Amino acid sequence: MIPSPLLNRPGAVEGGGPDTGVAAHYGDPFREQRFLADGQAVVDLSHRGVVTVSGPDRLSWLNTLSSQLLLGLQPGQSSETLLLTVQGRIEHSVHVVDDGAVAWLITEGSEAAPLAAWLERMKFMLRVEVTDATDAWAVLGATRALPELGDDVLVWDDPWPSTGSGGYAYSTVDDAGHPGRERPWFEYLVPRDGLEAAVTSSGLALAGSLAAEALRIAAWRPRHGFETDEKTIPHELDLLRTAVHLAKGCYKGQETIARVHNLGHPPRRLTFLHLDGSQHTLPAVGSAVLSEGRTVGRVTSVGHHYEMGPIALAVLKRSADASADLLVQDGEEMYAAGQEVIVAPDAGQVVGRATGFLKGPR
Known part of the structure; x- marks a missing residue:
């Protein structure tokens, strides 16, 4: 974990647990939360992990390993995918954006090294290179697009809560009425040594992790390591x-x-x-x-x-x-x-249970 230089800002109070290393708030959590919701603040997510996958086989390779269709992912296009166990339990949750040459994977901070190691073991003879780039790259979060950061800054645009192609909604409300509509979310990849300069360039206030978390919860947005455990599907x-x-x-x-x-x-x-x-x-x-x-x-x-x-x-x-x-x-x-x-008790069973099979002895 690399402590953020933004912890030196006036009023900064460091977060705890998975949000150690960044500020929980800068002295006024509710004001920060209002600013973040209104698109007037950015939040320091530099404790997140960043893994890069380069090489001509990167998207087809990641596609075979994970739950999402990543073939044909266009430069700048965002996606979300999961790496599962054989039993279908969530092992890694990954935010994916490709720049045309490199697939950038944003994870929880504690997940970057295990994810990179797991991917390294799965390379075989394919033309891919895996790098844990957390030491070199940081993440900033916002609820709106930030053209102030420049055209060359790569951004992950959270697909939540839209039901994507091949997806299926288990919630009790439709996409139009989903509370996640009130929280668009963007994660910007910036050089770690340019983190403070990026915040200054944005021209926005700083919000802490408490503000981001409250908006995430209100949007019904699951977070890996919080809503997930070793049994989660x-x-x-x-x-x-x-x-x-x-x-x-x-x-x-x-x-x-x-x-x-x-x-x-x-x-x-x-x-x-x-x-x-x-x-x-x-x-x-x-x-x-x-x-x-x-x-x-x-x-x-x-x-x-x-x-x-x-x-x-x-x-x-x-x-x-x-x-x-x-x-x-x-x-x-x-x-x-x-x-x-959120998830209806009768969710699933889209086709219906198969019937007519003989039951074996108890």
Whole structure:
């Protein structure tokens, strides 16, 4: 982890956990959040990882390894893809943008080295070169295009929440009514030694990671390492809409993707929580979510939105009552929580379960 030089700015308070190394805020989190939402601020994401893949076979190679159709990705075009286990569980989540010669992969900071090492092992005889470029490149986030940074700055344009070609939406609202529409998102790749100059060139204020996280949660946008764990499959987080192509060729984990989508239901579902704002604290990530005294899931992300107040994302069991009021338990503290369903309990089973097969002996 490389501490950001922007931590030297007045009022900067460093974040913790996965957001260590950048500022959580610069003294006024709600003002920063309003500015970021209105396109008047940028957020330092220099703790993110950057991996590059060059060579003539890069896109066809990445296409065979991951969940998204990357063949024909045009220079400057953005995509999102997942690397899955054989069981279809999410191993790496990657933001992809190609410049015509190099595919740039943006990940969580802790994921860059493992991702680069995994890709290196999968090269075989193909004409590709993999580099962990985190030491040389940094990321800035914004809710609008920033022509002030120059025409040659590469930018990843988040496809969320549009349902892409070959994708499928599991949420209870259509694309037009999705709250993610209120949060366009762009991630700019800038030389690490030019990070401060890029912020100055933008002419915008600085917002901290708390502001970015609150807007992400309100947009129902999953984040790797927060909404995911070692068992997560894409269906549970509504990631089939942007990160999976259901009609592409074979890749590791495809069987699970197809089986759950066509014949089954995801065992868990992403949910948005409106938390009781009468308390002066927020529950910790990982806190238990209770329904009628029974644990039905856990809080995965939590924030304080400048308009909605305390909000959270949680991953719940599919069997949890979608209409029930919930409680979040953090040690001795209890927080009332109203749920807004994201992934429907009956999502999946698009084709329907096969019938007529003989059952074997128990």
